[in-house]
Amino acid sequence: MTHDTKQVPLLPLRGLLVFPTMVLHLDVGRDKSVAALEKAMVDDQLIFLAAQKMVSIDEPKPEEIYRIGTLAKINQMLKLPNGTFRVLVEGLYRCEIIRFVEEEEEFVVEIQELEEVPGDSVEEEALKRNLLTQFEQYVKVSRKISKETLNTVLDIEESGRLADIITSHLALKIKDKQELLEIVNTQERLEHLMELISNEKKVLDLEKKIGERVKSSMEKTQKEYYLREQLKAIQKELGEKEGKSGEVLDLRTKIEKSGMPERVMEVALKELDRYEKIPQSSAESSVIRNYIEWLLALPWTEKSQDAIQIERAKEILDKEHYGLDKVKERILEYLAVQKLTKSLRGPILCLVGPPGVGKTSLAKSIAKSVNRNFVRISLGGVRDEAEIRGHRRTYIGAMPGRIIQGMKKAKTINPVFLLDEIDKMSNDFRGDPSSAMLEVLDPEQNSNFSDHFIEEAYDLSNVLFIATANYVNNIPGPLLDRMELISLSGYTELEKLHIAKEHLVPKQMKENGLKKSNLQIRDDALLRLIRVYTREAGVRTLERQIAKLCRKAAKMIVANEKKRVIVTEKSLEELLGKPIFRYGQMEIEDQIGAATGLAYTTAGGDTLSIEVTHFPGKGKLTLTGKLGEVMRESAQAAFSYIRSRAEELGIESDFHEKYDIHIHVPEGATPKDGPSAGITMATALVSALSNRAVKKEVAMTGEITLRGRVLPIGGLKEKTLSAHRAGITTIIFPEDNKKDLDDIPESVREQLTFIPVNHLDQVLKHALVEEKHESNKRGDRN
Known part of the structure; x- marks a missing residue:
């Protein structure tokens, strides 16, 4: 049975629900809600209260409001200083929204009363008694409901009202309360409420157990x-300052103050408890002690404050390194990006170049320019994975890997970490260290670097890694993929002269106890020293020769032979002996069957002489000089091309039968390989077979195909510098x-003539002397 419908204003409630017979205060501030209140006060002071489905919505739509709510009477309305209204309402009975009449200014709805349906009287009475018992137990456990409230509830006779009042005092979700509001059958409402109280009581019991557990743990x-x-006081009284207990207390204090992550601290304290229980004479005792000391020695939170100032960094790099403009520019770009992003997530720099060009000292300068600690590890000859990842603690003499050892030396979590000679790593049955390095150098993985000795993850994401290598081809592909290459090719004569004057001479004079008043090395002497006593991409040999001059000068001064030694171009030979190299062309005159090539080695660029001779036989091709497979193939390709075009090149068409x-490539003890000697071999072959000399001032580089095309090569800069050094x-x-x-x-380009070619015909045109040498006919050679 239902009542007639009526139209009343609607007040949506957020996080609150009003039951029939309830009296409570509401604070109302939303414009629509205030308008609804005012309309209700003008009419009959009746207002419909329904809960919102979502608490977060400020202006709910009709579909976002529950259809069943409570019709209430406004008993009092008061405006507060902050502009909101405080309203005292009294719930009358359940109603259901039939339709929304008004939605714009305020909500006005047409509602219909929902009359309560009574259940079986006997069952209802049993349920009522059971419910009261459950509620009494809930009150005891929760301690949030007063005894007065409990007594009031116990006095209620009507089942439906009892269920509503108990529901209003329970800490239930709005959704659960709404379900109870929508149940009109009093018996069903009592049953559903009992289920909810039972669940709530279980939750409260669990909360109580957890509280007691926490309390006992604290106690x-x-x-x-x-x-x-x-114990500490007793030991102090007894004078026991030494001993294991004091040591354990000391270690515990250090662990707690170390700043290590919580998971690592738990492991350290657990190991310390084991250490405390194990006798000191036990072998395991020293293993655990060593492990704890390593954990304490590692930096976990210590950080050096970055001071990336591009002007200062540029000044330091220019002061400590002459030349290398492109390299320094790339480093400054790298630092600028770090300053803007405030993150090291980016490429790992790899400085590639021949020995002695300043890769390691450049990394030191980077550390100095960003105000970070510097640590270096050498990877040359490392062939055991445990060198990188460490040994497991089950082995005798186990230690962490070199990365963790380096972090211990660094003492901060954000050092500049130099991985020297990364191309010299090898592998054998003990594992592949280059694969272990993949995790170290991957910005996505190194925040959880795993060392077998430490076992717990260590964060390397704040470290600025810089690697160095002599030869990029020796670095495994996956490792190379994680690094950005910066090439250091070598120095020109002028750059070497400046480096010697500004850096090497002052350094060696200081190391050998000399002052400016004792020794002077003139510029002409330094230039001759560079030209005829050294031939290298870097400056290490040059520094050794300068050190030798300083030692000679020191001996003369100590023996009172001279008070001041002045080294000139003429006196250089007296001090250092005969020149080691000849400055100028590799050949003194144009040669038949000998061509100068340019090679790229791990020591930088180098000049390569290729010699060809022929003698009566049956077309056999012999290759000597410890040539690699690629170089042998280049010789075969050059030979085949010359056979195919013998007549056009002025060579007997049947030379391969006669x-x-x-x-031969001289320096037979040195392995040589690579395709770039192709055109040099072809030129030397044509020269020998056509009896035309090769110009002595010409050097060449380029790969050759069977059709005579010249393909591009690598390392042109390094090869050019070596050609310049050779004259x-x-x-x-x-x-x-x-x-x-x-x-x-x-400065080098100005002194050289560059001839670009794309075919062997062009090479021969520029490399060979026009006329044939009559004195060297083909049949005259042995």
């Missing part, structure tokens, strides 16, 4: 602290390498 901690303090040919004046190179000319220092 245990306090008791342990009290007992330790007592002569045996021998190609070459003309360089023939592949046309596709023209873009690499910009990398060559201008």
